[in-house]
Amino acid sequence: MEIYKINKIDELIKGNSYVGRGIVVGLSQDAKSAVSAYFIMGRSQNSRNRIFEEVNGEVYTKPFDASKVEDPSLIIYAAIRNINKDLVVTNGDQTDTIVDGIKAGKTFSQALKSRCFEPDAPNLTPRISAILHMDKAYSYEMSILKSRDEIGSGCNRYTFDFEPKAGLGHFIHTYVCDGNPIPTFQGEPERVEIPNDIDNFTNTLWNALDENNKISLYVRYINLETGKVENRLINKNK
DSSP: OOOOOOOOOHHHHTTSSSSSSSSEEEEOTOOOOOOEEEEOOSSSSSHHHHEEEEETEEEEEEEEEEEGSSSOTTTTTTEEETTTTTTESSSSSSHHHHHHHTTTTOOHHHHHHHHOOOOOSSOOOOOEEEEEEEESEEEEEEEEEEEETTOOOOOOEEEEEEOOOOOOOOOOOOSSOOOOSBBBBSSSEEEOOSSSSSSHHOOOOOOOOHHEEEEEEEEEETTTTOOOOOEEEEEEEO
């Protein structure tokens, strides 16, 4: 059935000028690696003035030119953090909310109960998040926090809990496409292919993103047997 189709991620992205920020989580084709990816895009000068920086296995957004920062509130944050053996990936400062919540004994979804979409009307950008559970059997969850209507009168919170399948990943992004206001992501995370080779996956994803609006990409493969980590980081601003 078409609902079980596994898409090539570049085919989902190519020709779409603005899918916003995106998270991919899954399992490599050989079932040896837990895989995650996070990318950011931007239309404004403030959004485009960013890079990813990795510090001790965690990833942060940083200004490329600090003198040009206009409003750091929604663009500067910890994107990827470790908590116990788990890995948290998000598009905003809810990364810290999840980590702090887990430290306090909460689950992924319980921690996000205190958060909602971004206060950037009229777009009301969703907060997207993922957690890779690396203790014992590998599994992962994804979340999207969306406005329930066009005026932001309330928040709907959706959590998806996945049992990994070799070669399958799930892709969630903030926007459907460009617009004014920008239409937000709809439905379940999209099913995408996850290859064994990190460079193949990284290059495919980066090259598919719109040249004018892409900013940064970070990909991580974690060997489930040895724990060995491979990372790839690309910043458009250099």
